Amino acid sequence: MCDHDPFPHFSGVAIVLSCTEISPGVFDLQIARAGHSKGDTVIPNPVAGQFFMLKAIPSGVLLGRPISVYRYTNDVISFLILQKGRGTEELCALRAGDKVHLVGPIGNTFPLPGSDLVVSHLSSMLCPSLAHPRIALVGGGIGVAPVAGFAFELRPQSFDFYAAFRNGVYGLAGLEERASNLVVITESGEEGVKGMLPDAFSPQDYDLVYACGPTPMLRYIQKVCANTTLAFISLEERMACGAGACLGCTIPTIHGNRRCCVDGPVFAAHEVLFDE
Numbered sequence: 001m002c003d004h005d006p007f008p009h010f011s012g013v014a015i016v017l018s019c020t021e022i023s024p025g026v027f028d029l030q031i032a033r034a035g036h037s038k039g040d041t042v043i044p045n046p047v048a049g050q051f052f053m054l055k056a057i058p059s060g061v062l063l064g065r066p067i068s069v070y071r072y073t074n075d076v077i078s079f080l081i082l083q084k085g086r087g088t089e090e091l092c093a094l095r096a097g098d099k100v101h102l103v104g105p106i107g108n109t110f111p112l113p114g115s116d117l118v119v120s121h122l123s124s125m126l127c128p129s130l131a132h133p134r135i136a137l138v139g140g141g142i143g144v145a146p147v148a149g150f151a152f153e154l155r156p157q158s159f160d161f162y163a164a165f166r167n168g169v170y171g172l173a174g175l176e177e178r179a180s181n182l183v184v185i186t187e188s189g190e191e192g193v194k195g196m197l198p199d200a201f202s203p204q205d206y207d208l209v210y211a212c213g214p215t216p217m218l219r220y221i222q223k224v225c226a227n228t229t230l231a232f233i234s235l236e237e238r239m240a241c242g243a244g245a246c247l248g249c250t251i252p253t254i255h256g257n258r259r260c261c262v263d264g265p266v267f268a269a270h271e272v273l274f275d276e
């Protein structure tokens, strides 16, 4: 999918700068990229779409939890975390000065619109606007994090952004100015369009779609984009090692089995074989 090495390059301890609840049950965790002792390795540059395995210190869980990179600067990496079970509860309870164990960055990335991969797919689909494909970014719930990060790697105003939520609206800082259109969809109607993604999103308006969110939403993207629109989806399979070794995150694709952690998490939608 990309020429970045998908295997983790950093495994160590980092210091929490802040952890703020930005919506009920959703936290923005900011971590210092410099090592906490003199001479420690700096956490390498991630690319949008990649993730880290994170574990609070101390922790009652055995394994780190995969969390996508939301934003990063030279000094700080930030993650948006939805509290689900023990692992994410511990991460969301971290405070400035606490320590966290990090492994990463891991996985592939969203391929850029001008990349050979995208251009060759689009030309085989006879896309009429190869130089300026019509692009949609789609985030569902906490899946908004990696696509919101990717939005800052694209040319400003070159894409529309759809963000669909069940509860709360979060992770959209800076996108109003960056996207041509920012379309918010909420099931309750508390903000934006009332309903779900299909109530606001028309795949025929786009040549290229990048999406992350719950599996039913990704299945929908796969179905409505089939044959007409090139779509890349970032999967959120359960993971154990996060290093390509345990095969616990294996998914079936048209090319055979693939490990979501190091062969993904981003896949061309038409290549993924979802369970019937």
Ligand SMILES: Cc1cc2nc3c(=O)[nH]c(=O)nc-3n(C[C@H](O)[C@H](O)[C@H](O)COP(=O)(O)OP(=O)(O)OC[C@H]3O[C@@H](n4cnc5c(N)ncnc54)[C@H](O)[C@@H]3O)c2cc1C
Pocket (backbone or CB within 6 Å): 051, 061, 065, 066, 067, 068, 069, 079, 080, 081, 082, 083, 084, 085, 086, 087, 088, 089, 142, 145, 146, 235, 236, 237, 238, 239, 265
């Ligand atoms: C590549 C990748 C990137 C991710 N990025 C983010 C992110 O940026 N922010 C974020 O908040 N979460 C993200 N997740 C999901 C996150 O890893 C899980 O919510 C977390 O591992 C749950 O751990 P836990 O100990 O809190 O809950 P557990 O006790 O392990 O599980 C609690 C509940 O959550 C369900 N669950 C566990 N893992 C997942 C999963 N991967 N997908 C859906 N449901 C799950 C379980 O079935 C259970 O019902 C990502 C997952 C992957 C694979």
Ligand code: FES
Pocket (backbone or CB within 6 Å): 238, 239, 240, 241, 242, 243, 244, 245, 246, 247, 248, 249, 250, 259, 260, 261, 262
């Ligand atoms: S989580 Fe172990 S191979 Fe992917």
